[in-house]
Amino acid sequence: MRKFAFLSLLLTIPGLAFAEAPQAKPFGKTADGEAVEIYELKNDKGITARIMTRGATLVDLLVPDANGKTADVVLGFDDVAGYEGEDNQYFGCTAGRVANRIAKGKFSLNGREYTLAINNEPNHLHGGVKRSIDKVVWKAASFETDNATGVRFRYVSPHGEEGYPGTLSMVVTYTLKKSANELAVSYKATTDQATPINLTNHSYFNLSGEGSETVLDHELQLFCDNYTPVDDTLIPTGKIDPVEGTVLDFRTPHTIGERIKSLDDTSAIGYDHNFVVNGEMGELRPVARLKDPKSGRVLEVSTTEPGVQFYSGNFLKGQAGKGGKPYPHRSAICLETQHYPDSINQPNFPESVLEPGETYRHTCVWKFSAE
Ligand code: BGC
Numbered sequence: 001m002r003k004f005a006f007l008s009l010l011l012t013i014p015g016l017a018f019a020e021a022p023q024a025k026p027f028g029k030t031a032d033g034e035a036v037e038i039y040e041l042k043n044d045k046g047i048t049a050r051i052m053t054r055g056a057t058l059v060d061l062l063v064p065d066a067n068g069k070t071a072d073v074v075l076g077f078d079d080v081a082g083y084e085g086e087d088n089q090y091f092g093c094t095a096g097r098v099a100n101r102i103a104k105g106k107f108s109l110n111g112r113e114y115t116l117a118i119n120n121e122p123n124h125l126h127g128g129v130k131r132s133i134d135k136v137v138w139k140a141a142s143f144e145t146d147n148a149t150g151v152r153f154r155y156v157s158p159h160g161e162e163g164y165p166g167t168l169s170m171v172v173t174y175t176l177k178k179s180a181n182e183l184a185v186s187y188k189a190t191t192d193q194a195t196p197i198n199l200t201n202h203s204y205f206n207l208s209g210e211g212s213e214t215v216l217d218h219e220l221q222l223f224c225d226n227y228t229p230v231d232d233t234l235i236p237t238g239k240i241d242p243v244e245g246t247v248l249d250f251r252t253p254h255t256i257g258e259r260i261k262s263l264d265d266t267s268a269i270g271y272d273h274n275f276v277v278n279g280e281m282g283e284l285r286p287v288a289r290l291k292d293p294k295s296g297r298v299l300e301v302s303t304t305e306p307g308v309q310f311y312s313g314n315f316l317k318g319q320a321g322k323g324g325k326p327y328p329h330r331s332a333i334c335l336e337t338q339h340y341p342d343s344i345n346q347p348n349f350p351e352s353v354l355e356p357g358e359t360y361r362h363t364c365v366w367k368f369s370a371e
Contacts, residue, residue, distance in 0.1 A: 021142040022149060027052050027059075028080040034137050036080050039151040041176040041183075046070055047368065049176055049183055054080060055093035055134035056153035056172045058203050060322075063181070065295040066370040071209030073297065075321050075332050084135075087319035090202040093134035094172050094187075095126045097157060097164050098352070099200040100274070100309060100341040103235045107344040109165065109194055109353065116163040123233055126202075128162030133170065134202070150175035159193065166193030168354075181368040189360040196344040197354045199362060200305075204313060204332035207292030207299060211325030215313060215333045216257025221289040222250035222310065224275035228340050228349075232267045235342050236349075240276060248273055253289070256312055256333065270314035270330060274307045274340050281306040281350060284363055288335050291371070300367040303337035306350045310335060337364040 027038035038052040038059060046064035051057065059077075062070040076091045077083050083091070105116040105124035116124040127133055138153035150173060157168045170189045176182070187199045206212050227248050228236040243249040247259040248271075256271070263270050279285040287308050288301040301308070311334040318328045343352035354360045 021144040022151065024140065024142070030054065030080055030137065031084055036137055037140065039140065039142055041149050041151065041174065043149065043176050043178045043181070045179065045181045047176060047181050047183065049174065051151055051174050052080075053138050053140050053153065054083060055136070056138045056140075056155070057083065057094065057134070058092040058174070058201065061183070061203070063207075063297055063368045064370060065297055071295065071297075072322070073205050073207050073209060073299075075204040075206070075210045075327055078322055082321075087321075089315060090126055090134055091321075092201070092203045094153070094199060095202045095336070096133045096170075096197065096199040097127050097162065097168060098124075098196050098198045098344070099126055099202070099336065099338055100198065101125050101235055102196075103233075103342050103345050107196065109196070109344070112165075114163055114165065123235060131157075131161050133157065133199075138172070147178050148175050149178065164195055166191040166195035166356075168195060168197065170199065172199070182365055184363060184365045186364075187360065187362040189354060190356075190358070191354050192356055194353050194355050196352050197360050198339045198343065198352055199360070200309075200336040200338045201364060202334060202336060204316075204327075204334055205290065205299060206332045207290065207297040208294050210322060210332070211327070212331065213328065214257075214331055216255065216260065216330055217293060218256050218333065219253045219291045219293065220250050220256055220310075220333070221253040222275055222308070223278050223286045223288065224308065225251065225278055226276040228274045228276065228307070230268075230273070230341075234268060234272060236274065236340060236346060238346050238348060240348075243275070248275070253291070256330075260312065260330075268314060271310050271312040272314060274309050274338070276340075277303060277306060277308055277337075284365065287337060290333065290335070296371045298369045298371060300369070301335050301337065301364065302367070303362070303364045305337040305339065305362055305364070307340045308335055308337050309341070337362070
């Protein structure tokens with residue numbers, strides 16, 4: 001109704017040309033024959049984002065440097081088959097229903113015990129194996145407003161899918177500002193039964209451009225005083241410790257490579273830690289600032305979530321990505337805004353259970369600039 005009123009109001013303004021919402025284009029088919037579509041969002045400042053319906057996945061993100069030269073700063077593949085293959089380590093996807101790990105794939109809720117797939121020995125990772133939300137095809141609709149262009153993805157995960165309770169209705173919206181280089185991803189979900197939830201975007205960034213050899217020269221600042229230490233299967237011990245005096249102290253900028261060697265012999269083989277974002281969860285606040293000294297491109301991340309997983313691409317293995325370019329060990333960084341890993345089994349972590357009648361909300365904003 002409101003949309004209709006808005007449209008008719010616009011029609012009464014003489015000479016006003018309609019900005020068209022982005023159109024869906026075919027992006028091939030899944031192995032099961034399901035059609036996948038891709039949307040292109042563009043603004044006047046030089047950003048182009050392409051997002052596909054499989055996994056509500058960010059496929060390409062073209063960002064200008066100080067001279068206006070653009071590079072695609074996210075890892076990915078040229079086609080759906082690439083995303084369906086063994087080499088896809090959650091590139092650009094929406095991860096969930098519960099992103100990151102659940103210890104031993106087990107949790108109990110309201111007196112019932114749930115068992116999930118073990119897909120990252122001995123734990124459950126990123127929502128499961130076959131029908132985790134990164135692997136299903138979402139419904140999409142684009143929109144255009146005076147100052148933004150975007151696409152909204154919807155997926156209803158049936159009760160019991162990948163072992164999780166409750167029918168979970170999810171909406172993920174990508175919104176690109178027209179006059180600023182800001183791309184926001186916002187998440188909403190409702191359920192008909194209590195269920196754990198943790199949605200995030202799993203983009204791998206290299207601000208020199210995907211396919212560049214390393215991310216170790218990128219300078220990172222994290223607005224995080226604390227982190228959640230983990231055991232050797234990357235499950236939090238339950239403690240919340242200060243970063244002070246550790247190689248996780250990014251409160252002032254450090255290159256990713258500067259101290260990473262001391263993590264070579266850990267099971268994460270580098271950075272793969274959940275940091276506690278300073279400030280009030282629920283409020284949009286700064287998380288990270290990442291700068292590539294070569295191109296001068298800067299990414300600033302903010303979120304409403306309590307945590308961020310800083311993962312330095314340690315398990316990248318040189319697989320061929322877009323245009324056949326290899327993606328070696330530590331050639332990209334993920335900054336996954338999220339609830340803390342294994343929250344469902346950790347009584348002193350912020351609540352991650354969504355109850356019927358409640359709405360899950362999460363916003364993450366990526367702001368790009370160049371120096
Ligand atoms: C995890 C890593 C994992 C990667 C790809 C990240 O969110 O923290 O341990 O290897 O995702 O699955």
